[in-house]
Amino acid sequence: xxxxxxxxxxxxxxxxxxxxxxxxxxxxxxxxxxxxxxxxxxxxxxxxxxxxxxxxxxxxxxxxxxxxxxxxxxxxxxxxxxxxxxxxxxxxxxxxxxxxxxxxxxxxxxxxxxxxxxxxxx
Numbered sequence: 001x002x003x004x005x006x007x008x009x010x011x012x013x014x015x016x017x018x019x020x021x022x023x024x025x026x027x028x029x030x031x032x033x034x035x036x037x038x039x040x041x042x043x044x045x046x047x048x049x050x051x052x053x054x055x056x057x058x059x060x061x062x063x064x065x066x067x068x069x070x071x072x073x074x075x076x077x078x079x080x081x082x083x084x085x086x087x088x089x090x091x092x093x094x095x096x097x098x099x100x101x102x103x104x105x106x107x108x109x110x111x112x113x114x115x116x117x118x119x120x121x122x
Contacts, residue, residue, distance in 0.1 A: 030121075033069070035077035035087065042104070042114055046078040058083055072096075074120040078104070084115045091119050 036047035037058040047055055056069065058079060075091060077084070088098065096119040104114050 030071060030073040032074040032076070033072040035075060035079060037079050037083065040078075040080070040114065042107075043078045046116070050076065069094075074118065076116075076118045078114060078116045081113045081115055084117060088117075088119070095121055097122050 032053050034047050034050040034053045034055045035058065036043040036055065038044055039059060071094065075096060077087065079087070098117065099120050100118040102116045104116050
């Protein structure tokens with residue numbers, strides 16, 4: 001996958017829409033959250049290992065998914081680089097900081113641009 005200016009702008013627009021949520025959005029507390037992409041087998045497998053946590057699928061990634069974000073104390077994910085960069089900026093603006101970021105090879109899908117990451121409130 002090639003990162004272009006257009007894909008970065010689209011990712012930024014998605015993150016911007018998350019921050020423009022109305023104040024009356026549903027508050028889901030500070031429960032830990034898992035973000036995954038159901039188009040990527042490794043990401044689905046990762047989410048399945050995170051039992052009992054709230055989940056957001058990036059395939060639904062429009063405003064509905066961002067409204068579900070709430071104000072989590074901790075967020076973990078396995079996603080593509082382009083999704084990770086958009087998410088990172090949006091979550092940093094909510095006060096979360098990167099705790100862990102690792103590039104992983106995708107033996108199931110053959111993708112080599114997946115990132116396993118965790119952000120938490122400090």
